[in-house]
């Protein structure tokens with residue numbers, strides 16, 4: 001069983017280069033299906049979720065060559081529109097292959113996607129929007145068969161700005177007839193990255209990151225070479241660790257513009273934040289201050305993925321912070337493990353009230369989801385004594401060697417394999 005062993009209680013000091021974004025890479029990997037010509041995806045992080053995407057592509061008949069950083073994908077010989085259940089349920093992002101396969105082949109056969117258990121996580125918004133554009137769905141024994149016989153151009157309004165549904169619509173409509181307009185789309189930077197990648201393949205998409213996305217369908221796309229954006233959640237993880245432990249860290253190859261709402265809150269903790277064009281320096285000289293209320297919202301609001309990370313940073317803050325998780329109904333599972341480490345948290349539904357304690361102590365805990373697991377590592381680094389984190393498979397879905405990265409920042413962290 002693989003575990004993380006952490007001896008905490010020391011300030012951090014060091015620097016590292018932030019990995020490529022998982023949430024940008026995954027829809028981009030699905031988008032490589034849209035052309036028979038090869039695509040090159042650089043800064044593609046070496047993560048289990050990325051390898052699942054490779055397995056899905058290979059299962060469909062694509063050729064994938066990956067060297068741990070750069071993926072070359074050729075989808076010239078796709079032989080089936082069907083993805084097996086075992087791969088579908090490994091991650092939520094398998095759902096992107098629905099839009100990609102419909103765009104290129106007019107047909108897709110998939111099971112329901114898996115992913116972190118943060119709540120119900122239905123795909124009704126994806127399905128409803130696609131139906132408006134002419135896709136028909138049939139479901140039998142958990143398998144969804146989607147068919148696109150005749151694309152119906154038009155305007156689609158999302159009832160909620162779902163990240164995945166917005167990305168699936170970009171994938172579906174990139175190759176189509178006429179213009180599709182998406183109203184109330186999600187505005188996350190990863191959607192802009194997908195738009196840029198698709199436009200690099202010859203698509204005509206504009207407006208990602210704003211309130212309206214316009215897709216002028218094209219007949220065919222070509223191959224391209226693209227560099228995935230830096231991972232903003234991973235950057236927020238190391239910044240939160242610095243606030244939790246104190247010290248000074250430099251995060252290279254990051255885009256502070258993607259972190260605006262997070263950094264505003266971080267400054268209120270007392271952290272000195274020096275945001276340059278592509279790097280971020282965080283200096284934390286004293287015990288953090290609490291920050292009042294943090295409410296998670298769609299971008300550009302405070303990101304739900306950063307809620308567990310910031311909470312970990314504020315477990316020892318002076319005063320009380322109230323976290324209101326509005327995006328997912330079950331995203332406070334890290335609270336019970338924080339409490340095992342001595343944290344003072346009152347949780348009720350989607351609200352957690354955190355009153356900073358003078359000192360946390362190490363404990364044996366288990367990662368219950370990806371970001372919650374990384375948050376336990378932050379808490380472990382700031383706690384006095386030994387912390388052991390089990391079930392780190394969740395963490396490995398999104399962090400390239402978290403233990404090595406934290407060691408670069410001066411953390412005493414080891415991977416135990418037995």
Ligand code: UD1
Nearest residue numbers: 023093121122123124125126161162163164165305327328
């Ligand atoms: C993406 C991110 C995830 C992040 C989330 C919110 C990826 C691979 N994952 O997930 O890290 O936490 O955005 O920023 O990019 N919903 C529905 N029906 C749908 C779709 C969504 O009810 O058809 C609900 C979800 O259950 C959730 C909320 O809408 O409560 C947000 O989901 P969504 O924005 O779609 O997140 P994901 O794309 O799953």
